[in-house]
Every structure is written in C-alpha cells, then in structure tokens.
Amino acid sequence: MEPLDQELDASELELPTEPMLLNVGPAHPAMHGTVRIVMELSGEIIERCDVQVGYLHRGFEKMCERGTWTQVFPYVDRCNYVSPMLNNVGFALACEKLLGITVPERCQWYRMILGELARMSDHLTCDGAMAMELGAFTPFLWMIKGREMVWEIMEEETGARLTHSFGRVGGMAAPPTEGFKEHTRAVVKHIMSIIDEVERLLLGNRIFLDRLENVGVISAEDAISLGWTGPCLRASGVPYDVRKAHPYLKYGEVDFDVPVGSASDSFDRFMVRLAEMRQSARIIEQCLERMADKGPVNVDDPRVILPAKEEVYNSIEGTIQHFKIIMEGLKLPAGEVYSYTEGGNGELGFYLVSDGSGTPHRVRIRPPCFLITAGLERVITGQMMADVVPSFGSLNMIGGECDR
Amino acid sequence: MPSFKLDDKDIPFEPGDTIIRAAQRAGVDVPHYCWHPGLSVAANCRMCLVELMPPPGRPAMLLDVLAWDDLHQTYVPQKKPKLQPACQQAAADGMVVKSQTSEHAVRARSAVQELLLLNHPVDCPICDQAGECRLQDYWLEHQASKKRMRDEPVHKPKGVVFGPTIVYDAERCIMCTRCIRVSAELAKDPVLSMRERGNLNEITVAPGRQLDHGYTLMTEYVCPVGALTSSDFRFKARVWFLRSVRSTCVGCATGCSSFTDFDPRNQKVYRYRPRENAAVNKYWMCDDGMLDYQRIHQDRVLEARIKTEGVSDAAALDKAAELIKGAAPQKTAILLSAEHSNEDNQALLDFGKALGALQLYYTGRPQGQGDDILKSADKNPNTAGVLALSGGRAKPFADLVAALKDGKVGVLVALGSAIGNPNDAGALKDLKNLVALSSHDGPIADHAAVVLPASSWAEADGTFVNRTGLRQESDRAINPQGASRPAYRWVQELANRLSLTLSWKKVAELRALSQTAAAPSAPPPSVPGAQASTAPGANG
Numbered sequence: 009m010e011p012l013d014q015e016l017d018a019s020e021l022e023l024p025t026e027p028m029l030l031n032v033g034p035a036h037p038a039m040h041g042t043v044r045i046v047m048e049l050s051g052e053i054i055e056r057c058d059v060q061v062g063y064l065h066r067g068f069e070k071m072c073e074r075g076t077w078t079q080v081f082p083y084v085d086r087c088n089y090v091s092p093m094l095n096n097v098g099f100a101l102a103c104e105k106l107l108g109i110t111v112p113e114r115c116q117w118y119r120m121i122l123g124e125l126a127r128m129s130d131h132l133t134c135d136g137a138m139a140m141e142l143g144a145f146t147p148f149l150w151m152i153k154g155r156e157m158v159w160e161i162m163e164e165e166t167g168a169r170l171t172h173s174f175g176r177v178g179g180m181a182a183p184p185t186e187g188f189k190e191h192t193r194a195v196v197k198h199i200m201s202i203i204d205e206v207e208r209l210l211l212g213n214r215i216f217l218d219r220l221e222n223v224g225v226i227s228a229e230d231a232i233s234l235g236w237t238g239p240c241l242r243a244s245g246v247p248y249d250v251r252k253a254h255p256y257l258k259y260g261e262v263d264f265d266v267p268v269g270s271a272s273d274s275f276d277r278f279m280v281r282l283a284e285m286r287q288s289a290r291i292i293e294q295c296l297e298r299m300a301d302k303g304p305v306n307v308d309d310p311r312v313i314l315p316a317k318e319e320v321y322n323s324i325e326g327t328i329q330h331f332k333i334i335m336e337g338l339k340l341p342a343g344e345v346y347s348y349t350e351g352g353n354g355e356l357g358f359y360l361v362s363d364g365s366g367t368p369h370r371v372r373i374r375p376p377c378f379l380i381t382a383g384l385e386r387v388i389t390g391q392m393m394a395d396v397v398p399s400f401g402s403l404n405m406i407g408g409e410c411d412r
Numbered sequence: 413m414p415s416f417k418l419d420d421k422d423i424p425f426e427p428g429d430t431i432i433r434a435a436q437r438a439g440v441d442v443p444h445y446c447w448h449p450g451l452s453v454a455a456n457c458r459m460c461l462v463e464l465m466p467p468p469g470r471p472a473m474l475l476d477v478l479a480w481d482d483l484h485q486t487y488v489p490q491k492k493p494k495l496q497p498a499c500q501q502a503a504a505d506g507m508v509v510k511s512q513t514s515e516h517a518v519r520a521r522s523a524v525q526e527l528l529l530l531n532h533p534v535d536c537p538i539c540d541q542a543g544e545c546r547l548q549d550y551w552l553e554h555q556a557s558k559k560r561m562r563d564e565p566v567h568k569p570k571g572v573v574f575g576p577t578i579v580y581d582a583e584r585c586i587m588c589t590r591c592i593r594v595s596a597e598l599a600k601d602p603v604l605s606m607r608e609r610g611n612l613n614e615i616t617v618a619p620g621r622q623l624d625h626g627y628t629l630m631t632e633y634v635c636p637v638g639a640l641t642s643s644d645f646r647f648k649a650r651v652w653f654l655r656s657v658r659s660t661c662v663g664c665a666t667g668c669s670s671f672t673d674f675d676p677r678n679q680k681v682y683r684y685r686p687r688e689n690a691a692v693n694k695y696w697m698c699d700d701g702m703l704d705y706q707r708i709h710q711d712r713v714l715e716a717r718i719k720t721e722g723v724s725d726a727a728a729l730d731k732a733a734e735l736i737k738g739a740a741p742q743k744t745a746i747l748l749s750a751e752h753s754n755e756d757n758q759a760l761l762d763f764g765k766a767l768g769a770l771q772l773y774y775t776g777r778p779q780g781q782g783d784d785i786l787k788s789a790d791k792n793p794n795t796a797g798v799l800a801l802s803g804g805r806a807k808p809f810a811d812l813v814a815a816l817k818d819g820k821v822g823v824l825v826a827l828g829s830a831i832g833n834p835n836d837a838g839a840l841k842d843l844k845n846l847v848a849l850s851s852h853d854g855p856i857a858d859h860a861a862v863v864l865p866a867s868s869w870a871e872a873d874g875t876f877v878n879r880t881g882l883r884q885e886s887d888r889a890i891n892p893q894g895a896s897r898p899a900y901r902w903v904q905e906l907a908n909r910l911s912l913t914l915s916w917k918k919v920a921e922l923r924a925l926s927q928t929a930a931a932p933s934a935p936p937p938s939v940p941g942a943q944a945s946t947a948p949g950a951n952g
Contacts, residue, residue, distance in 0.1 A: 319558060319559070324533065325555075326559070327536045328529075331542060332552050
C-alpha cells in the first residue's frame with residue numbers, strides 16, 4: 009500500500025504530516041485490562057511504540073515476607089490466575105528443594121495431573137481468546153466450556169475453581185478424591201474433541217489465517233536474548249521445555265513430545281498451544297495409569313506436615329506440632345534456592361531466600377510473562393495497528409504474573 | 413586456656429567450669445531444662461546428657477542393655493555407653509564430648525522428652541507459656557514423634573494458688589526444681605519443696621506458708637514450662653503478639669536490666685522480664701520491679717491542664733510561658749526529678765540556665781524498703797544522674813519547702829510527679845505559680861497552676877544512672893500515651909514561647925550534652941540524699 013501522505017504537498021487537503029500518538033489501555037479490553045501501549049502511528053503502521061506494564065502490581069513479593077511459608081500459596085495462586093495449580097506446585101517444589109525432601113510418588117503423579125490440567129486451562133483460554141478477538145466467537149465459547157470442565161475437576165479436588173491454594177510444602181492439602189481418575193479421563197476426552205472441532209472451524213478459515221500468518225514474527229535469536237520461554241519460544245523453533253530439559257516430578261518417566269513451530273509468527277504460537285494440549289492429554293493418561301489409588305500423599309515429616317486433627321485435640325505431641333507449624337510456621341533451613349518448572353507461559357522460577365525462621369526473607373518470582381511482554385514492542389513495531397490485538401493475544405500476557 | 417572438644421568444636425573453659433557452662437559461654441546450646449546459669453546444679457532433667465569419649469588407650473564405660481529388634485520382634489542384649497549430664501560433668505582439658513553427633517545422646521534426649529510429655533495435659537491453647545515453652549521447642553528439635561502411650565494420663569492438681577503472685581499447675585510441671593532453687597538460693601527463703609514420688613510428685617509450699625518472698629516472680633520466670641504462672645500476666649496476652657525492647661527498670665536505684673514486653677497493636681505494656689547483666693542484676697529482678705510496669709498505665713496525666721481543667725497543648729503552653737515571664741529570674745526555681753531520665757533533667761537544667769534561674773532543687777519518690785539482694789531503699793532510678801548533672805548544685809526538697817515559706821520562690825518549674833516526703837505537699841499548695849511536667853498524678857500535678865503531660869520511661873528513650881554510677885539506656889517501647897510528650901519536648905516548646913535559646917535541638921545533642929555535663933563530677937554516693945544540701949556552688 010502506498011503511504012497516505014505521499015502527495016500531501018500537492019493536495020488541497022491539509023492532512024496532518026506529524027505522526028499520530030495513540031494511547032491504548034491500560035483499561036482497554038484488548039489490553040487484557042492491565043497494559044498500556046503508546047503508539048506512534050504513521051497512517052496505520054506502528055512506527056514506534058512504548059509498552060508500559062505495572063498497572064496490576066500488588067507488591068506481593070513483599071507481602072510474602074510477612075507471613076509463614078505456607079501463607080505464600082494464596083499469593084502465588086494470584087500470579088498466573090489461569091493456571092494457579094502450576095504456580096502452587098512450583099512454589100511447593102522450591103520449598104521442598106531447600107528443605108531437601110521429596111514428596112511421595114502418589115503425590116508426584118497427582119501434582120503432574122493437576123498441573124497438566126491447569127496447563128490445558130491456560131492454553132484453552134489463550135487460544136479461545138485469540139479466536140474471539142479476531143471475530144470467531146464460537147471457538148471461544150467451546151474452549152471456555154472445556155476450561156469450565158477443568159475447573160469443575162479443580163473444584164471437586166480443591167474446593168475452589170480458581171484460587172485453589174491447594175499446594176503444601178511436603179504434599180497437597182488433600183489426597184485425590186474417589187472419582188478423580190474417572191472424572192479426569194472423561195474431561196480430557198471431551199476437551200480433545202473440542203480441540204479437534206476448533207481446528208476444523210479455524211484452520212480452513214481464510215480470515216483467521218491471514219490475520220495470523222507472518223504477523224508478529226520474532227526470530228529465535230531475539231526470543232532467546234529476550235529471555236522468552238514456553239510456547240512463545242517454542243513457536244520460534246527452539247525446543248526448550250523445562251519438563252524435558254530439566255525434568256522434575258516424574259516428567260522424566262513419561263512419554264511426550266515438545267511441539268515446536270517454524271515461522272515464529274502468531275499462528276505458530278496458536279498452533280503450538282493446541283499441540284501442547286494434546287501432549288498434556290498424553291501425559292495425563294500416563295499419570296492416571298501410574299498413580300496409585302492408595303498411599304500417602306504427604307511426606308512423613310513432622311517439621312512440615314500438620315498432624316491429623318484427632319492428634320491435635322487428643323495428644324500434647326499433636327498440639328505442639330500443630331502449634332509450631334501454625335504459630336511459628338514451618339522452618340526452611342537458612343540458605344537460598346532457585347527452583348523452576350514449566351508454567352503455562354514458560355519457565356516459572358522461584359528464588360527463595362530463607363534466614364532459617366518461619367517467615368520468608370525473600371520470595372522472588374521469575375514470571376515468564378514479564379520477559380515475554382518485554383518483547384511485545386519488538387513484535388508489533390512495523391505492524392498494522394489492527395494486528396496488535398492478535399499479536400498481543402498470542403503472547404498470553406497474564407497481568408497478575410507479569411506485574412505481581 | 414584449656415579447652416575440650418564438643419561435637420568437633422573447640423570450647424575453651426576456665427577451671428571449675430562444667431561442660432554446659434563453657435559451651436554456653438562459647439555460644440553453643442546444649443538442651444536443658446533444670447540447669448540455670450544462676451542456680452546450683454540439680455542434674456535431674458537428664459536433657460543435657462552427652463557422650464564422653466574415653467581417654468586414648470582406655471576402654472569406654474559401657475552398660476548392658478536390652479534393645480528392641482524390629483526384625484526378630486524381640487529384645488536382644490546390647491551395649492551402650494554411659495551418658496553424662498553436661499550440667500554436672502566438669503570440663504577437663506582435651507576431653508572429647510559428643511552432643512548432637514552422638515547417636516546415643518540423641519536417642520536419650522528423645523526418650524527424655526517423650527517421658528516428660530507422657531502425662532502432660534493438652535494445654536497449649538490455654539497455657540500462658542505457649543510460644544516460649546521449652547517443651548514445645550524441644551519436642552520439635554529432639555523428639556518429633558507421636559504419642560505412643562494409650563493410657564489415661566496421671567491427673568494432678570491444677571490452678572493451685574501458691575501465693576499472691578503465683579498459680580501452680582502440677583500437671584504441666586516437669587519437676588526441674590528451678591523454682592525451689594530460686595526460693596532457696598536467690599530469695600534465701602526455702603518455702604518451696606517437692607512432695608510424693610514418681611509420676612505423682614508435685615511442688616508444694618511449706619505448711620502454714622505462702623509463696624510470698626520478694627522474688628516470687630522469678631520462680632515463674634525460671635519455670636521452663638507453664639507450670640508456674642504469674643497471676644498478674646495470666647490470660648492477659650499471647651506472647652507471640654508481644655514485642656520486646658531492652659529497658660532499664662525504674663523501680664529503684666539498682667536499675668536492673670530488663671525487657672519491656674508490649675503489644676504494638678494496642679500500645680500496652682504487659683510485663684517486664686529480667687535481662688541478663690552481670691554488672692547489675694545477674695539474671696534476676698525483684699517482684700516490685702517486675703510489677704512496676706503497671707505504673708506506665710496507672711494514674712497517668714494524659715492531657716494538659718490549667719488548674720484541674722483540661723486544655724489544649726497550646727493554651728497550657730501560653731499560660732505556662734506567661735507565669736514564667738511574670739517572675740524575676742532570682743525568684744524562679746527549677747525542680748529536677750530523680751524519677752526522670754538524664755535527658756529530661758538536662759533539658760530542664762538548660763532551660764533554667766537560659767532563664768537565669770538561680771534556685772535548683774531535686775526530688776523523687778519517697779524512700780522505701782531495700783534488701784541486700786537487689787532492692788535499693790532509694791526508689792528513684794536516677795538520683796545519681798540528677799546529682800551529677802547539676803554538679804551537686806541541686807538542693808533537696810526540704811530546702812525548697814524552706815524557700816517557699818520565706819517567699820523566695822515566685823515561680824517553680826517542676827519535673828516529676830512524686831515528692832520525697834509526702835508531708836511536704838502542703839508547702840506546694842500555697843505556691844500560686846507552679847508549672848509541672850508530670851507523667852503521673854501526684855502532689856506536684858495536683859498543686860500545679862499548669863500541668864504539661866510528660867511521657868513515662870516506656871514512651872521515650874532515656875538514660876538512667878544507677879546507685880553504683882552505671883549509666884544505662886532504656887529504649888522506647890510504646891508511643892506516648894494521650895497528649896503526653898517526652899518532658900524535653902515540652903521544655904523545648906516552652907523555650908520557644910519565651911524566645912530562649914537552648915544549646916541543643918536534637919535528642920542526640922541533648923544526650924551528648926548530658927554526658928559531658930555529668931562526666932567531670934566524682935562518682936556519686938551510693939545512697940544520695942541529705943549531704944547534697946551542703947554541696948558547694950549552689951549559688952554560683
């Protein structure tokens with residue numbers, strides 16, 4: 009397209025020759041509520057832009073320094089609030105790394121299943137919203153229906169749809185419910201059929217493809233230098249997945265592939281997420297197969313695990329154990345630890361510093377979104393204004409995690 | 413210096429030291445219940461058992477025991493070393509001691525801890541000691557196992573009133589006998605003893621007696637568990653909500669080091685605890701001192717007053733300035749207080765100097781009973797400090813009474829609340845122009861034309877000089893109550909109204925000033941008082 013202002017001098021019209029400044033957000037639905045982008049437009053092309061984050065900053069890393077280690081779980085729930093279980097497990101694993109304990113096998117399988125379900129919920133939301141933002145409302149409704157089924161499992165297991173606070177240092181708040189395996193199998197099957205249908209609807213749609221293909225491209229080198237991880241990095245062809253590269257829990261024992269893209273565009277990011285959900289389903293099936301129906305979920309360590317209520321009420325030993333963990337908090341040995349897992353958006357890291365007391369000295373989170381959002385400027389500069397929406401959507405910026 | 417090895421760490425010791433004492437000095441904790449550094453050794457709790465390695469070339473002292481074999485489900489004969497209590501075992505040069513690294517000592521401690529909890533009631537939720545209880549700490553550190561006994565625990569008397577200050581719970585008691593030893597050794601009143609045997613034994617008061625000597629709260633303080641509780645503190649606060657600051661007891665001229673425990677949420681002080689200080693109080697405080705915190709919240713002057721009517725700070729300051737302006741410098745008198753810190757007194761002294769006031773007096777709380785353990789008869793924390801600050805120029809209250817009778821005093825600016833002899837209060841009644849900086853109601857505030865509410869010792873940092881001339885600092889615990897402010901702040905405000913220039917602006921400057929002012933004088937007498945009137949320079 010020819011630039012609009014080419015013939016301005018000769019024209020009767022006095023169109024502005026200055027670039028136009030356009031502000032979008034932070035309170036704009038396409039900005040997912042929390043990001044502000046100031047763009048310098050030449051016609052419809054973005055010449056320069058400034059991405060501003062921090063509007064959802066709640067200072068929660070600082071808040072962590074007030075309570076006990078266990079009281080951090082509700083805060084991490086509110087990081088990536090589309091897949092809170094992944095944050096719960098990530099934080100629990102970090103504490104356990106510092107304590108030098110490993111949870112029982114049953115708990116490891118359980119954590120993996122819940123985590124992969126959470127990843128599905130994350131990807132369903134992101135891909136669904138991308139489609140919706142391009143005008144395809146039906147796939148969004150279908151995918152959100154699938155997410156709703158995941159959340160029903162979560163509600164049955166944890167009592168809460170969204171903010172579960174279900175992880176515990178040394179285990180989980182409760183063992184799996186009786187119908188957990190059956191329920192999960194049914195839901196995963198249903199979600200797979202939803203994904204198939206969504207694929208059929210969208211991948212033959214010219215509008216959808218034109219809006220995503222070769223839009224929002226970022227090279228693998230740029231993505232790596234920006235610190236990108238997760239689906240966004242893999243869409244650029246880099247097969248880095250913490251679950252494969254540095255297996256934790258039982259990821260080393262299950263069979264799954266790491267889907268990668270090649271064109272590094274918004275479309276590849278969409279497709280990588282779809283493919284990852286299919287891998288999650290594979291992982292879940294293997295975990296369900298191998299998770300025992302009986303056996304302990306929590307470690308047998310009185311320093312970190314609360315005693316049963318009968319013991320608290322009826323024996324002094326139980327009362328003391330309960331008192332110590334609740335009033336003083338379980339104590340992590342003095343020292344520091346970095347522990348990282350594959351979150352919904354990439355490498356979710358927890359860097360903990362403990363002074364040996366029951367209260368965290370420092371809880372630092374490496375939010376995958378924050379680093380990905382740092383690349384947004386590079387992704388959209390030079391693009392059409394209208395392409396900001398799907399490009400931004402494909403990065404899956406989650407305000408809670410990005411701004412903390 | 414000779415030394416021994418404790419868990420591979422070299423511990424130096426002085427001849428005569430026990431293992432636990434030397435270890436404590438070196439900052440290594442050996443778990444213990446019954447041992448207390450200020451008391452004799454009882455060695456009855458068995459928590460501090462350690463393994464002594466035999467000297468080179470000598471066989472270990474081994475005991476024949478039966479150990480349970482899980483595999484064969486039977487007892488098998490075994491040998492284990494004879495463990496020794498670290499609180500009783502004298503240290504010897506080159507000795508090798510194993511505490512945490514000895515498998516036998518670790519097992520023995522776990523067993524001791526389990527035994528102590530065998531009949532312990534499920535009382536943590538209603539026990540004052542919870543949160544600072546050795547049983548809780550050591551369960552986690554040394555036992556960490558569940559209850560194995562399935563029988564009904566032995567029940568013993570609960571809520572036994574031992575005396576006016578102490579309530580005893582025999583079920584929680586671990587029979588460490590620390591309270592018995594405190595009564596006998598510190599208070600020199602062996603009123604407590606142990607009766608019965610085995611799991612029926614309990615602490616008891618001598619027949620016909622109550623636990624009522626002057627150091628009863630120390631029995632509660634040394635109690636490592638919740639068996640002895642103070643009737644004053646009982647059910648008042650949970651210790652994990654309290655915060656502590658380092659303070660100095662202002663109950664008498666001894667100036668015991670203490671902790672002030674307060675609740676930051678409601679800004680109330682709940683108790684004192686002794687703070688170890690070898691130069692003053694060792695590990696102890698007397699009952700009067702322990703309960704002296706109550707005065708922080710009792711009979712306080714919390715708003716500025718003109719006569720008996722409450723007024724705004726500004727109105728009171730205006731009135732005070734007017735009264736002071738109305739009198740000639742030679743008829744202006746300054747009354748210092750031995751109840752208040754060096755900072756408060758120095759500020760008022762400076763104010764008097766700026767005014768040109770020539771008459772300088774001091775007073776404080778009346779004399780009381782002393783003893784030869786800790787208590788002083790002088791019930792003021794800073795008599796020595798005041799005398800040193802004024803360079804001996806301050807005259808006792810009796811001289812002020814005489815001056816008042818002679819009509820030599822036009823206006824009196826007085827710090828403090830109490831006067832040395834309550835019978836002299838009548839003399840103040842005739843004084844029309846008394847400006848008082850009082851923290852508490854009392855003869856001075858009662859007869860004042862203007863009262864400015866001063867903060868108590870818990871509401872401002874302050875320095876006090878005790879009877880031996882030792883300067884000690886006491887930290888602020890709570891915010892100033894009501895409209896009160898530290899007395900030196902009132903003095904500053906007054907000086908501003910009178911356009912006087914003081915030689916300090918910040919508290920740090922004031923403190924430095926009080927230190928240099930007090931430095932040249934000779935060490936003050938241990939029981940200051942009457943001689944002060946003959947001190948030279950009163951008019952110079």
